[in-house]
Amino acid sequence: MAGLATSFGSGAMSNSMDDIANDAEAVLIIGSNTTEQHPVFGTMLRRAVNKRGLKIIVADPRKIDITEFAVLHLRHKPGTDIALINGLMHIILEKGWEDTAFIEERCEDFDAFKETVMNYPPDKVAEITRVPVEQLYQAAEILATNKPMAVIWAMGITQHTVGMRNVMSLANLQMLLANMGKPGSGVNPLRGQNNVQGACDMGGLPNVYPAYQPVINEEAQKKFQDAWGATSSLKVGRTVTEMIPDAAEGKVKALYILGEDPVMSDPDTNHIRHCLEACEFIVLQEIFPSETAPYADVLLPGVSFAEKTGTFTNTERRVQMVHKAVEPLGEAQPDWWITAELAKRMVAAGGGRQIAAGPYAGWDYADSDAIMTEINALTPSYGGITHARLEKGERLQWPCPNVEHPGTPILHSKQFSRGRGKFMPIDHVDPAELPDADYPFFLNTGRVLYHYHGGEMTRRAQGLMEVYGQPLIEVNPEDAARLGLNGEKRVRVTSRRGSIEAEAWVTDRVPPGMVYANFHFPEASANELTIAALDPVAKIPEYKVCAVKVEAVK
Ligand SMILES: Nc1nc2c(c(=O)[nH]1)N[C@H]1C(S)=C(S)[C@@H](COP(=O)(O)OP(=O)(O)OC[C@H]3O[C@@H](n4cnc5c(=O)[nH]c(N)nc54)[C@H](O)[C@@H]3O)O[C@H]1N2
Ligand SMILES: Nc1nc2c(c(=O)[nH]1)N[C@H]1C(S)=C(S)[C@@H](COP(=O)(O)OP(=O)(O)OC[C@H]3O[C@@H](n4cnc5c(=O)[nH]c(N)nc54)[C@H](O)[C@@H]3O)O[C@H]1N2
Ligand SMILES: [Mo]
DSSP, X not given: OGGGOSTTSSSSOSSOHHHHHHHOSEEEEESOOHHHHSHHHHHHHHHHHHHHOOEEEEXXXXXXXXXXXXXXXXXXXXXXXXXXXXXXXXXXXXXXXXOHHHHHHHEEOHHHHHHHHTTOOHHHHHHHHXXXXXXXXXXXXXXXXSSSEEEEEOHHHHSSTTHHHHHHHHHHHHHHTTOOSSTTOSEEEOOOXXXXXXXXXXXXXXXXXXXXXETTOHHHHHHHHHHHSBOOOSSOOOOHHHHHHHHHTTSOOEEEEESOOHHHHSSOHHHHHHHHHHOSEEEEEESSOOTTGGGOSEEXXXXXXXXXXXXXXXXXXXXXXXXXXXXXXXXXXXXXHHHHHHHHHHHHTTOSOBOSOOTTOSOOOSSHHHHHHHHHHHOGGGTTOOHHHHHTTOOEESOOOSTTOOOOSSSOSSSBTTBSXXXXXXXXXXXXXXXXXXXXXXXXXXXXXXXXXXXTTGGGOHHHHHHSOSOEEEEOHHHHHHTTOTTOOEEEEEOSSOEEEEEEEEOTTSOTTEEEEESSOGGGOGGGTOOOOBOTTTOOBOTTOEEEEEEEOO
């Protein structure tokens, strides 16, 4: 999701968990189920509330656990974040709470932005978002008058057709209040997986080499060509959400899938099955035979996190060393080793793009330390992050350009990556599919504390299955009564794309008119229902909004 890079560069947290927990006076948690999905940070925030009175505002359609620690819960309609943030900024401008000096010295394009925000008076915003006008005023005052204030978000903000625009709106808010470059402030997307930040940093994106060096930049291309002795095209590649549908159209003929389970995790599962069936050749590198395994022509056994040595880069850009704790079973091998062996064979068969020599041209790595040495040489922000320093216990956050550098806990303290921070005028746009007479409910999807994504790992843990052993669909008590659930527990949820049946959890965690499902169990995965509408820039699917009907199963 570094596709979400705006004025802020890479789409990483600008600040660190420590400084937010220690120094923030207020925090806006918007679209992040922080205590269930980021339990370590969630605990730090709860402690900050109890110990020093940190003021939390939660903006989330669901009554998630962290709302118990919040001074205010804005329960807006899903997919209306832009209107909500514009409404808050409208009030901030009306009251003169913006930081004029910061805006003049550090930012640009304020006027066009202001003009747009002026179109979002509180009563109009209340109508779009269903948040009462008084709450909008309360929220704006708390956010503007408690400094520093940090904004924290996750998938509730990005998994929309306006995901990128949502993020830009939050950046506008923080520039308006000068909450940038200081402890306890900033724009803080919580990255989800142990190493999704590292994967993006290493160029696991269609448009960049490691450290976000653009593939369309000839200088960057030459640098990697000289180092690797190989070419790549100067064109931006495809994202996952484009590749798999392209397989159905014959535009992609083979897929090498590594550590992904698209049958469980991609939107509109029926369509995904069709695409995988149509694909000529699929290699799947896994640690378990997942739901995607039946579609693969070849299965390659990788090893799990506990069976290998290397680094993970976490949500706050901190590079952490992990060590092999158990020996791999059978023929399983580290993922890097399998990939290198595949590459060697491709080069030998003349199918690779290896054309010349270069200091890092071969694929003969002795271990992950040797890979890190190459990273140090080619990835400026990781220049000084070596295994030796990490082994000594140094806590290193990139950018860390050389071995003397202590790392960078807070970004943008003097200026933004692009120079001046650019205000963007952003208007509310409706989600791709809204409830109507045939499909009258909002479907919202995501996770629960006890399971991880497709559940391939967590459904194998007996203790977790004892606590949460089947998929549950959250249904509001008013809706349960209206549907005649009456003690009957099972519901059928149907969208234009598919249907699932599961037990209902009747709870006011969801508002009336909305149900919430997870994608942890193959027998009732939310993705049978979700829509494959994508953000036009980031190409992330709109997992957080589509329309469904809900029926009691007798
Ligand atoms: N236990 C556990 N932890 C995990 C994971 C897991 O599978 N299990 N996965 C990891 C990964 S990869 C990720 S990406 C993160 C995800 O972490 P989160 O993004 O925190 O998790 P989600 O369950 O996707 O929930 C997002 C929140 O957004 C809210 N929301 C829904 N729609 C909207 C909206 O329109 N606007 C706003 N403002 N909020 C909305 C939901 O109610 C929910 O509280 O979790 C990580 N941590
Ligand atoms: N409806 C809905 N769908 C969603 C989301 C949502 O909120 N709602 N969230 C989306 C998000 S944010 C994410 S990140 C995706 C996650 O989607 P996926 O990445 O597809 O989900 P995982 O279940 O984590 O799949 C990872 C697979 O990797 C395997 N694996 C684990 N460790 C290793 C390893 O070390 N090596 C190898 N080779 N394999 C390994 C596991 O067995 C598992 O089958 O789901 C997305 N899908
Ligand atoms: Mo994620």
